[in-house]
Amino acid sequence: MIELSRRSVLRSAGVAALGASLAGWASGCSSVPSGGPAASPNGNLLDTAKSQGFLRVAIANEPPYTQVNTDGTVSGCEPDVLRAVCQRMGIKDIQGVVTPYASMIPGLNANRWDVIAAGLFMKQPRCGQVDYSEPVIVSTESFATPKGNPKGITSIAAVTSNSGLKIAVLPGGFEEGILKTAKVPDSQQVKVSDGRSGIEAVKANRADAFLLPTLSLRALAKDDAGFEVTAPLKDAPRTGSGAAFRKTDASFHDAYNKELAAFKQTSQFADILNKWGFDPTVVQGVTAQELCQTAG
Incomplete structure (x- = not known):
């Protein structure tokens, strides 16, 4: 969703x-x-x-x-x-x-x-x-991370338990709502304008991960091998x-x-x-x- x-x-x-x-x-x-x-x-x-x-x-x-x-x-x-x-x-x-x-x-x-x-x-x-x-x-949600997912970000819980993580999201997006519901503070959120900007934020180390629907991230990955997509998040709400x-x-x-x-x-x-x-x-x-x- x-x-x-x-x-x-x-x-x-x-x-x-x-x-x-x-x-x-x-x-x-x-x-x-x-x-x-x-x-x-x-x-x-x-x-x-x-x-x-x-x-x-x-x-x-x-x-x-x-x-x-x-x-x-x-x-x-x-x-x-x-x-x-x-x-x-x-x-x-x-x-x-x-x-x-x-x-x-x-x-x-x-x-x-x-x-x-x-x-x-x-x-x-x-x-x-x-x-x-x-x-x-x-739909399901996933993270885009640097290759190898060096910080092991595979769940929303991983973000809430580590205040040092920065997560890219789109303003007004469902993903932003997920983080707000999980009480992830604004200081951990990196606001980006679109999908490509979110990927660039991860690749430039301005964000540790980018939260987006799994299929959207996989579509971006078809043209860019510089990041990886996690498995669907088990603790993200079912969306549609x-x-x-x-x-x-x-x-x-x-x-x-x-x-x-x-x-x-x-x-x-x-x-x-x-x-x-x-x-x-x-x-x-x-x-x-x-x-x-x-x-x-």
Whole structure:
């Protein structure tokens, strides 16, 4: 679960893609008022989205959760599922807006986008501000450490028991919430702007480890052999995410959940999760109500 720029994985090609995404969004939405989507006659988000042909989605450009392609289109596990479910609802496509995790819920409630599908993991404070769909993914947390993990950091308990350790986290991220819940003081936290910055902090010895979802760290490791990824942390809370909607869009949320449940029974759902490295069986039986009990 654990906001990218909780974990924005911006590689050299990703930076160019980010610019393309923002430019594409601006041109594609030029007719949409800056205060929110073009209003439908009855103010219903489903009617609005069908009429304009797309739903605006906040993402973080953090593979495998979200990804901006070189042509400016949006993919990744969560956007791919969102797009497929929206098409079942009569909405042709989605348009991505890259934004830091800490800005996602405020921007949603200010009508700057219509939905969040970014690996924004469920926890009590967030669930009080937005309505989450049922989970799409369930995730684990790991540390990125220097090669050989010289300080043996393999658990949250190892951090709480050693006040000399410095842990890199993304502001507003689920991981920052994990450390706060564990009462790790701010003096032990190194705030970084994105996934690459977190890795660089570890490699430059400004942080002893970087806390991030396991799959995000493994994605970064594909292009950088200068660090290692620990096994999933056994003492980190179980995390998961789904699409997040404004509480005022309750009818859309209910309709989306209905279509999502049906879509989960298709092979296409499993294909999307497998493509991005997630196990589709892990989410079976996990509910938003359960994940929303996570403190943080």
